[in-house]
Amino acid sequence: MSKKDEILKASLVLFTEQGARATSTKSIAKQAGVSEALIFKYFGTKDNLLEELIKKDYFDAIDFTRVYLSSKSGKDFLIKFIELPIDLVDNQFDFWRMIYKIFPLNPIAQQYHNNFMKPSLKKLEKSFEALNYENPALEAEILLLFVDSIWKSYVSDKITKEKYQEISYVLKKRYNLI
Amino acid sequence: MSKKDEILKASLVLFTEQGARATSTKSIAKQAGVSEALIFKYFGTKDNLLEELIKKDYFDAIDFTRVYLSSKSGKDFLIKFIELPIDLVDNQFDFWRMIYKIFPLNPIAQQYHNNFMKPSLKKLEKSFEALNYENPALEAEILLLFVDSIWKSYVSDKITKEKYQEISYVLKKRYNLI
DNA sequence: GTCTATACATCGATAGAC
């Protein structure tokens, strides 16, 4: 593992524990086993380091999601969409935990998250349309809102994996998907 | 308005904009039109200042909620519970906005919020029980999760008041409350 | 590529005058 990767790994851990603002470059250097100067050689500023961290994992998440939801429609898409967060999060747990922590105060995280979420809204709307819901746009927003809130609960340890699966089951039944 | 109140008011604004950690006591003093030393005379530490800010408004919120939900049961309680956030938030908009921003990284905010939420879970469970739901405990958790996510969306400007009301209407219909 | 040493700003907090 290169020193650059060590820095990224250490940053992810520390940013998640304390937030980006509260994490000093000194503590990152210590945790990564490198000198503080090296951080600035690689990333220029602390803000850049955070952005690189965010960018990389959101691209991975977009890839994962594209495959996960590909060529599904109607019922199938909704089922997969409800189940998405648990697989996505398990795949990048530390990253999503960090995003949850820093999101409300970090415009960069917000921007990347919006880009990540955007394509789903339209697909959701089409699925509800195909299922003849009265107000597909609103239904899409509601489901998106809810799924977004479950993953947040999951990464913030408010609910367990088992609870998530129970909720997801109830949800699928309520939407007449199973 | 006393200087102490000016400090509290300025803190609320600045903590919301940037987070508590990123807000310096110097900037609070400037915004409040007082000397920096006065902040420490009144509150001892910056952390204490934040806690006093949080404590006061959570007590107000608990009072408001108690009255709002009093002597309701079953259907009525669920309806009122779904409608609660919009009235609660409008009553203390800046405060809830701040809480939304600092919550994931602030253990004190988390603690007060939990205390605030706790009583509702049991009441929700009883209401679902009275309505003969199959799994009242799980239903209570789901609705709590969802309502919690709507108020967050509302204070973070992700949804408008009108949207909130539409969602709340759909929700009440889905639970056969209207 | 990587380190040591250090510059320089800003932080929270205190002392002491009025």
Add this chain to the structure above:
DNA sequence: GTCTATCGATGTATAGAC
């Protein structure tokens, strides 16, 4: 009650040697 002045610690970032 309120201010000015100041302290020591800590923050990000840079210079320069190896």
